[in-house]
Amino acid sequence: MRIGGLDIDVDCLSAPLPVFHGRVTPEGWSAVASAMNDVGGRLLTLWGADRRRNGGGGYAICAAYAVSEGLLWVELPLAGPDATYPDLSPSFAFANRMQRAVADLVGLHAEGAADERPWLNHGAWPARFLPLQQDAFAGPRPLALPVGDYPFVRVEGDGVHEIPVGPVHAGIIEPGHFRFSIVGEKVLRLEERLGYVHKGIEQRFTHLPPLEAHRLAGRVSGDSTVAFAWAYCMALESAAGAEIPARAAWLRALMLERERVANHLGDLGALGNDAGLAFGLAQFSRLREDWLRESGEGFGHRLMMDCVVPGGTARNLDGFTADRMVAHCDAVEREVQTLRRIYEEHAGLQDRLIATGRVQPELAARLGLTGLAGRASGQAVDLRCDHLWPPYDALDARMATHRNGDVAARVTLRFEETLESLRLIRAICARLPGGAVHSQVVLPVTDACGAGWIEGWRGEVFVALELEVERDTVRIRRCHCHDPSWQNWPVLEHAVIGNIVPDFPLINKSFNLSYSGHDL
Amino acid sequence: MWKIVKQIARTGMRTEAPPESDDALRVEAEAIQRGIIDILGRALAIRQVDAGSCNGCELEIHALNNPYYNIEGLGIKFVASPRHADMLLVTGPVSRNMELALRRTWDAAPDPKLVVAVGDCGCTGGIFGESYASCGRVSNVIPVNVAVPGCPPPPIEILRGILTAVRRFESPQILKR
Numbered sequence: 195m196r197i198g199g200l201d202i203d204v205d206c207l208s209a210p211l212p213v214f215h216g217r218v219t220p221e222g223w224s225a226v227a228s229a230m231n232d233v234g235g236r237l238l239t240l241w242g243a244d245r246r247r248n249g250g251g252g253y254a255i256c257a258a259y260a261v262s263e264g265l266l267w268v269e270l271p272l273a274g275p276d277a278t279y280p281d282l283s284p285s286f287a288f289a290n291r292m293q294r295a296v297a298d299l300v301g302l303h304a305e306g307a308a309d310e311r312p313w314l315n316h317g318a319w320p321a322r323f324l325p326l327q328q329d330a331f332a333g334p335r336p337l338a339l340p341v342g343d344y345p346f347v348r349v350e351g352d353g354v355h356e357i358p359v360g361p362v363h364a365g366i367i368e369p370g371h372f373r374f375s376i377v378g379e380k381v382l383r384l385e386e387r388l389g390y391v392h393k394g395i396e397q398r399f400t401h402l403p404p405l406e407a408h409r410l411a412g413r414v415s416g417d418s419t420v421a422f423a424w425a426y427c428m429a430l431e432s433a434a435g436a437e438i439p440a441r442a443a444w445l446r447a448l449m450l451e452r453e454r455v456a457n458h459l460g461d462l463g464a465l466g467n468d469a470g471l472a473f474g475l476a477q478f479s480r481l482r483e484d485w486l487r488e489s490g491e492g493f494g495h496r497l498m499m500d501c502v503v504p505g506g507t508a509r510n511l512d513g514f515t516a517d518r519m520v521a522h523c524d525a526v527e528r529e530v531q532t533l534r535r536i537y538e539e540h541a542g543l544q545d546r547l548i549a550t551g552r553v554q555p556e557l558a559a560r561l562g563l564t565g566l567a568g569r570a571s572g573q574a575v576d577l578r579c580d581h582l583w584p585p586y587d588a589l590d591a592r593m594a595t596h597r598n599g600d601v602a603a604r605v606t607l608r609f610e611e612t613l614e615s616l617r618l619i620r621a622i623c624a625r626l627p628g629g630a631v632h633s634q635v636v637l638p639v640t641d642a643c644g645a646g647w648i649e650g651w652r653g654e655v656f657v658a659l660e661l662e663v664e665r666d667t668v669r670i671r672r673c674h675c676h677d678p679s680w681q682n683w684p685v686l687e688h689a690v691i692g693n694i695v696p697d698f699p700l701i702n703k704s705f706n707l708s709y710s711g712h713d714l
Numbered sequence: 715m716w717k718i719v720k721q722i723a724r725t726g727m728r729t730e731a732p733p734e735s736d737d738a739l740r741v742e743a744e745a746i747q748r749g750i751i752d753i754l755g756r757a758l759a760i761r762q763v764d765a766g767s768c769n770g771c772e773l774e775i776h777a778l779n780n781p782y783y784n785i786e787g788l789g790i791k792f793v794a795s796p797r798h799a800d801m802l803l804v805t806g807p808v809s810r811n812m813e814l815a816l817r818r819t820w821d822a823a824p825d826p827k828l829v830v831a832v833g834d835c836g837c838t839g840g841i842f843g844e845s846y847a848s849c850g851r852v853s854n855v856i857p858v859n860v861a862v863p864g865c866p867p868p869p870i871e872i873l874r875g876i877l878t879a880v881r882r883f884e885s886p887q888i889l890k891r
Contacts, residue, residue, distance in 0.1 A: 318810035319846050336846050341814050361815050364794035366762045366775050369812055390811045391766045394847035410841055416770025416866065460776070473718055479780035480728055486777070496868060497770060536717050710768045713809075 198261040200229040202268075209432040210443075210583040212264025213645045220280055223270045226259070227285040235261040236562060236575070237286040238656050239676035240293065242300035243269075244327045247662070247671075255279045255302055256674075258645070258656060264581065265647055267658065275327070278305035288562050288684050299326040299396065314389040314713065317342030325397045326672075349375035349383050357695065361390045368709035372698075379694045384687045392713040399673035404430055404637060404661060405504050407670060411657065412499050414675050415711030420446070420453040421650030422657070422675060422711075423502040429659035429673075430504050433644030436635045440627040442506030444585045448622045449489075449498045449507075451615040454651040455526075456485050456497075458608040458615075461706050465605055466537065468700040469546035477533055481526060488522055491515065506632035516623040523616045530616075534609050547602035551689040551701030555597050563685045565653015565678040567705050570607045571599035577649035589621055604704040637661070637668040652708065653678030677711030729784040757789040758880060761799035761823065765816045765855075766848065767806030770866040771833040775803065777869040790876065796822040801879065803872075804856070807835040807842040808849040820856040828879045830860045832872055837861040 195204050197214060204216035218226060230237065238258040245251045253272040258265055270279055281304040282289035293304040294313035301324040303310070315321060323336040349356075354377055361369035371387040395414060399407055411426030412419040424446050431438060459482040466474020486496040492515045493501045494508070501508050537543060553563060555572030563571055578591040594610035596603040638661060646657040655677060662671040686705050690698055764772055778785050779792070793799055796819045808816055820829070831852035834840040839850030852858050862875035 316811045318813070323846065325846050330846070335844075338810065341811060361812065362763055362796075362819050366764075366772050366792060368764050368767070368769055368772065369815065390815070391764070391806070391809050392811055392847050393766050393807055393809045393842045394845040395842070397845060397847075398842060413768040413770065413841055413865075416768040416773060419770070460773070473722065475779075476781055477721065477725065479777070480725065480782065483777060483780045483782050490868075497773065497866070499770065499865065532717075532721060536721065539717070708769065713811075 197263050197266050198226075198229050198233045198235050198259070200226060202226070202266075204266070207432050207643070207645055208435050209428060209645055209647075211577070211581050211647050213267065213432070213647065214264060215267045215643065215645075216269075218268050218270055220270060223255075223257075223268070224280045226266070226268050227257075227280075227282050230259045230261060230266075231285040233261060235259045235266075236564065237282065237289060238265065238654060239658075239674070239680065240282065240289055240296065241658065241672075241674040241676075242296040242302045242326065243660065243672045244300055245660075245671065247328050247664075253277065253300070253302060255296065256658065257282065258658065258676075260575075260654070262580075265645065265656075267645060272302060275301045275324075278303050281305055281307045283307060286562055287560075288681050291684065292680060298324075300324060301327060311345060314392045316344075316389060325394060330397070344371075344387050346373045346385050346387070347383070351377075353377050354382065370709050374695060374698075376695060379696065381690050381693055381695060381698070384690050384698075386683055386687060388683065388709060389713050391710045395714040396672075396674060399670050402670065404668055404670055405635065407673065408502065408504055409500055411673075411675060412502070414714065415677055415708040416497065416499075417457055417708065418453065418650045418652060418655060418677070418711060419497055419499045420449045420502055421648045421655040423500070424450060425646030425648045425655045425657040426659070426673070426675075427502055427504050428646030428648065429644040429657040430646075431635060431644070432646065433642040433659055433661050434635050434638050436505065437633070438506050439630045439633055440584065441629045442631045442633075444622055444626050445507045445511060445631060446502055447585050447589075448511070448619060448626075449493065449501055450648065450650070451618045451622070452485070452489055453498060454615045455612055455619070456482060456489070457651045457706075458612040459485060461703065462533070462537075462605065462608055462612070464703050465547075465601070465700065466543065468703050469543050471540065471543050474533070474537065474543075477529075481529055484522070485526065488519065492519065503632070505635040506630070508632075510631045511626070516626060520620050520623045523620050527613060527616050530609065530612055537605070537609075544602065546697075546700065547605055548600060550601045550697050551693060551704060553599040553685055553689050555599060557688060558599060558685065561685045561688065562681045564681045566607060566611070566651065567604060567682050567685070568653065569593065569595045570603040572597040575654075577647065577654055585622070588625070589618055591618060601700055601704040639663060641671075650678070652706070653682070675711075675714060677708050679707040679709075679712040682707050683712060728781040729787065730782050757791050758801060758876075759791055759793045759799050760801045760803050760876070761793055761796045761819065762803045763805070763816060763819050765804055765806040765812045765852065766809030766842075767833060767835060771805035771836070774866045774869050775805070775832065775872060778873060783869050783873060785873065796820075797824065799823045799827070801828040801830060801876070802856075803830050803832055803876070804852045804858075805832045805836050806852075807839045807844075808852055808855045810847050810849060813849055813855055816852075816855055828860075829856055829858045830862060830875050830879045831858045832862050832875065833867060834863055834865045837863050840865065
């Protein structure tokens with residue numbers, strides 16, 4: 195088959211979105227990367243797998259690319275843990291951190307990679323303990339060691355000094371470390387160190403039954419619980435060749451759009467607050483609270499955790515609640531329009547937002563900026579619009595994009611996406627198909643793989659799932675979860691260059707990236 | 715400016731009564747507030763520490779600051795440094811990578827101090843449990859006074875946990891520690 199201008203032997207997985215899966219040689223691995231780069235494809239994620247048990251073969255390094263035809267999942271089989279694979283960072287710069295994570299978790303190394311500092315292993319467990327090697331699953335827990343220092347890149351010169359921030363931040367935020375090199379108050383360089391909330395999620399998946407692991411996927415990143423649970427369930431249903439009822443797909447989309455609105459409302463308030471407009475926080479946090487309460491009433495959980503389940507959704511939505519949601523959308527839309535006018539006409543606020551933390555479209559394209567932040571820098575990608583899949587094929591979702599790439603653009607984009615999601619929620623409620631919301635998922639009788647790909651509020655969320663059958667029991671051999679924060683964290687380092695330190699919280703918030711979804 | 719004033723006036727007061735919308739509890743909450751002031755001579759200062767959570771608990775702790783719960787009106791404030799804090803509000807299974815940072819934060823808070831573990835993960839390790847990367851529950855790493863279950867607990871339950879811990883604060887055993 196021809197994908198991204200490349201002839202490649204692939205299988206088409208059974209999934210709502212077009213997903214192709216194929217094996218490559220080491221030469222093919224690099225050829226796919228450069229071909230994808232040439233046609234404007236995106237590297238979505240990179241992960242390693244150990245398949246030595248149950249005759250699954252040796253090791254494999256896998257990559258997922260997004261191109262206009264769909265998603266291409268390629269894997270390169272590797273004989274042993276010492277075998278290396280060609281470095282992808284020349285084509286896709288952000289691959290570097292993913293490669294370092296693969297080295298920490300599976301022990302596979304990219305050949306010739308310039309930066310091989312450990313990324314997720316902070317020294318709290320021995321470097322030779324590789325949590326995603328299959329003997330680590332059942333073996334004794336490694337010795338607890340003290341965490342070590344990290345060799346940050348030093349900036350030298352007259353008057354340059356460093357500000358270390360974190361991992362415990364001065365707010366109600368997830369932990370991570372930022373090392374600023376500054377002159378006066380101007381940022382010369384920011385280097386991030388993440389991995390603090392690494393809690394072994396991908397190893398934990400292998401301990402859970404496939405039909406229950408959606409709960410873990412829903413806790414990869416609490417603000418994207420619907421997106422991750424849906425992506426996991428899509429991957430499981432894809433591996434099992436299961437279909438879900440039409441109503442279930444529509445309800446999942448309803449929840450996904452509700453999650454998008456909830457996060458955008460929260461961020462719009464926080465961004466106003468970070469620029470000194472506490473009024474914005476008070477107003478938007480009130481709207482968000484009303485919104486979460488309504489989600490709680492409609493689906494039984496304020497954040498809609500565990501509401502997407504394999505085979506469909508956990509709860510149905512009655513007509514009365516759907517009508518109330520529609521009425522509430524009208525009310526929220528009026529309020530958001532009022533607040534948008536206030537934000538746009540507030541000179542003091544706009545002064546802080548415009549030209550702050552700018553990522554030009556050219557830089558965004560080169561660094562692979564994705565999702566919401568990407569769309570604010572001219573990267574017109576939105577899975578809800580780029581492919582035809584239920585129920586978005588019937589909803590005509592409109593993508594918002596801007597080219598300014600500053601905090602103001604990311605604020606405007608949130609306003610526009612909130613209004614579009616309110617429209618989508620009303621359309622879904624009005625046209626919700628009848629029937630069941632759940633169907634039984636029958637697990638496969640042989641080894642199988644599946645993929646889930648969802649446009650979460652932050653960007654593309656992806657789950658790759660491998661199932662294996664061991665003595666009539668279906669187990670998870672490997673489940674890899676990807677959050678778009680992997681792409682966007684490195685771009686934040688660029689976005690703050692030349693800005694002043696006090697603007698960092700505002701710039702950081704405008705990206706609002708996930709720590710937990712990245713650290714896993 | 716007048717648009718802001720108009721929006722504020724139209725929004726009105728949205729603050730709700732503290733836990734158990736009962737008036738009895740309102741009195742109780744106010745008694746607690748007096749208790750806080752008697753003991754500390756000022757408001758309760760909380761330092762929140764995410765020691766490995768999925769961010770779900772943080773979202774609900776954030777919600778405590780919205781006008782409905784209005785915790786600052788109860789004399790409770792989130793502060794930026796553990797050195798200013800009377801209480802640590804800790805979430806997550808404690809990741810191995812955060813264990814040292816959590817211990818240091820605890821050491822930095824002045825005595826006597828309170829610790830409230832928030833969420834199923836903070837209480838038991840939750841779905842993540844204990845592993846090569848996770849120390850499990852918060853009390854495996856630092857002493858915990860009150861644990862608030864839920865995944866995540868709704869804001870009202872977190873507030874109840876905070877108030878419960880403050881009431882324990884009045885008991886002489888903790889003051890002696």
